[in-house]
Amino acid sequence: MIEINDLSKRFGKQQVLEHISLNIEEGQCTALIGKNGAGKSTLINIIIGHSALDTGTISDPEQLINNQSMGILFQRTQFPKLMKVKDLFNLYQSLYKNPMSKQRFLEITQFSARQMNQMATALSGGQQRILDFALTLIGNPQLIILDEPTSAMDIETREHFWSIIRALKKENKTILYTSHYIEEVERMADHIVLLDKGKIQMDDTLESMKEKERLSILYLPKKYEEVTEKLSEGCKVIQDDSITKVQTTNVNEVLPVLVQYDVDLNEIEVRKTSLLEMMFQDSNEEEVTSS
Template identity: 55%
Template structure:
């Protein structure tokens, strides 16, 4: 698989806060790559750096196939505000004027699923989900070879999200290279060929969803929060989080933890053991802390 964009040792700080630290990743052609991480992990900052909207402090970016230019790249940012008093059809015509080759009016309607009435509606008056699919369709007007999507399905309902991923399926079949961020585990598991996990400004994982589920699995042991003395003993060896009224102990060695629980006379009827992949752990923790 050919590497089309290569990032090496990218770092970025805002004032004294380091947002990205020594990021090295490869984006491969004709692949769908998911960039995941908790809120504030630096995903949008990394996207902005890749597309040239933000400077980085150190490192190198190699655009090996010249995809990072406006004629070959389509971008869907996390949030777009449409100007007042411009109709959907007028936006389409404006975007078509930017390219030598572009999708047709009919193709645009297929992507948005808009009626003739909606095509003549002011874009700013559409619902949040309709504005999102409009923004996505506009990113596709120039038939991009590289598509970068930041939280693409935010504000979409279930039906619209399903339609969106059907469009992505067709783009994948046409060998479009795609990089996207998402807070939905089912989207990552279904669509991604490659998953990169960003946490605390660093790439913590870079693998296929299949390999992650097979090789990067954990057990979560949940115990009541009253066992504070036990937690004080365990926190130096295991990753532990307080979620609602229970502690979650993350481990690859359940028997070792259970031996310690026995020593502290923990009632085993009060504990719960779950087997989760690293993806599931990350997404469940993100939601419990207020992630999308």
């Protein structure tokens, strides 16, 4: 386990991280989520030693934070212009005592012999990303840190990527990653940390968060817009151009009102909103408002 206790970081007058305390559990997949500018990348840079903390401590009793035990996939990587994929593999392989085999490297990248002989910069964006990921794993690290790992990947490559993550979880690897994709967080994370404005707003297991899901959304045709004014103050009504949305924690209370005012229930849709989705929506709304 890596234990972060009361960590703070300031750049000039801007407080980027404030009193951050969390545990990265060994053998678990921890998702660090939040809008752009929340402090996610700064926290990762501090954990891996690329940036100094101002106050607080990081405890690493298993000594996972070192070059031989840790693999890092940054948001962006720039490959050398005149270096082939096979040469990058050979270079990275030479840096570790027990490196990944070439066969495993090819399984992860799904590269052909022609692609292995290409310049890395000639690959597509998604191929460069999966190459970067494979190079991250080449030393068989126990701690894997991934910053927005599936950016630039198409759907097929992303599915392949997460199949590899599933295999790594079975190997009891410790994984910390950031993502803006709700489905990836819900599918892969054992633990979820929401970071907003430099502070941890939520730190919980996925199972516990699912148990707390209470909000439902009713989608009504625009013609029923006036009916929603009859609903209780506990309902939040959102008017879009073509549809009316009603957020409620008690669908049983809303439906009789709709029936009373002759709303055809066959025309409405009721969907459960996950706590994760609400968190992402709130972050996105704040980002749009501030931009």
